[in-house]
Amino acid sequence: MRLETHGAAIVRGFLNDQDFSRIAEMAGNAFAFLDGGGGDTSLRETWISVGTIWLTNFEHCVAPELARDLVTLLSCEANRTLGLSYLVVNMCSIRRLTDWQKGLQWHTDYHGGGTHPYDPLFNIWLPLTAVGREQPSVELVRGSHRRMRELPLSETGVYTDEWVAEHFPPTDRIAPELAPGDALIFDHLTLHRTQPLDRETVWRMSIECRVTRHPAYLVLSHPSSWPPGKSPPQPRSPRP
């Protein structure tokens, strides 16, 4: 599977064992802090309603220097894998899924997640738990990133299973089995959802890293990459 052609790619061993263990421990500690009643109202509200901690709030759950290390590590790995790119920290989150009701329905990050100002953007999805059999992976529709630029938008940002079946062949759906440390990278126009599994309980941690290659952001992280004498375009604000 190739990112450009299929809108998705799997990178085995994206994180080495040491980095993976550090990140999984940090995420576990952050959720334990929230379980123990920690965090202010807005931090707790996001966690209770959707099960996530925004990466920008991570420093309120673990030591701030650890939160900064995590951002640096994710940025470096994104650059190593995708080439020159910029981690959109305010669009990254850490998720603990313990309730099927909080699984996500078919959507694209572009239309449903507010990432359109950062086009082109990729989601580096990092499971901190083995997924695809016992715990849900992300299910996606290969090649949907091209057609989703043209197909009619859903008002809610969410698409029904019937709509997806009407527009894409079932053989294009894939829910990769991933080991801790692997990454699933997909275009923000690729249709995806939480893999439905026929079981009652769910327990999974994952990180959604959103990385842009929009020139206005590339120049923010690598000022020397902009040609001399040319001023870079201004970053656009995300949709409110």
Ligand SMILES: O=C(O)CCC(=O)C(=O)O
């Ligand atoms: O974690 C999941 O099940 C879904 C993740 C997702 O939809 C996303 O990262 O945009």
